[in-house]
Amino acid sequence: MRHYYSYDEFLQDCHTLTQKIDWEFDAIVGIARGGLTISHLFGEYYDIREVYSINTIGYEDTTKLDCTEVFNMPTIRCAKNVLLVDDIVDSGETLELVLSKLSSRYPDTTFKTASLLYKDTASIKPDWYVKHADVWIDFFWSDDLKNLAKAQTATTHP
């Protein structure tokens, strides 16, 4: 089972998320890549120019379990309340790690978390989320451009 998550669904879910978030924040950190588009729309919606991103990379190690590393920690200027956003909280490993790294680096800053989707089996529950995910999600930002390219190639070279 797969679910295609369109731009329209994304927009509606972003709206629902803004209705749920009962907290004032002055900066947004999006976890790349999944959290980038939501961080962009939220930055515009909340009129926040301090929109940052943070990167993680997963390694497969032959001797240990798979591990994830955080890099490109943003330099948060003066924000005291920061909203950390991602598309989906799946295993929860990434969100938990990013939250822990940011909290250690900025001990006087409060971080809260929001995602569009959340799996019940995750190790961490975001402060706010919209929907439970129980199937594989094909997000529009992954599929739309590839599908458009395929469709136009098919038209040009039938």
Place this chain on the structure above:
Amino acid sequence: MRHYYSYDEFLQDCHTLTQKIDWEFDAIVGIARGGLTISHLFGEYYDIREVYSINTIGYEDTTKLDCTEVFNMPTIRCAKNVLLVDDIVDSGETLELVLSKLSSRYPDTTFKTASLLYKDTASIKPDWYVKHADVWIDFFWSDDLKNLAKAQTATTHP
């Protein structure tokens, strides 16, 4: 004159941009906030996980002209060819400054630039762009969430 730039137009223009970019790159830097969504879609399309963002802030100074400062310079891991993306090259000041700062910091890396829109009066021309901008652009990432909130408030409280 204003032009509403929808998600569909964005998607089509992203596709056109990918057709124009005749260069291989191994990392993407999006200029926040405008370049965030395009950096996300391009990261997925080109299967590049090294997607970074960079921030700029504009100051109004009473004694000098307005000036722009770059912050949150990304730590580029090992990429040799980096595509710098933004939504619109308007005055060109931001793109020129970001390009100069990145090139100084990473002298052995080649940076090339791409944008959806470009104004002829800009101080710098991106290596690739899709359309000339001659009117004010209302991007979907700025307008859609606000408009949805307004529409739903109107329905709930008529």
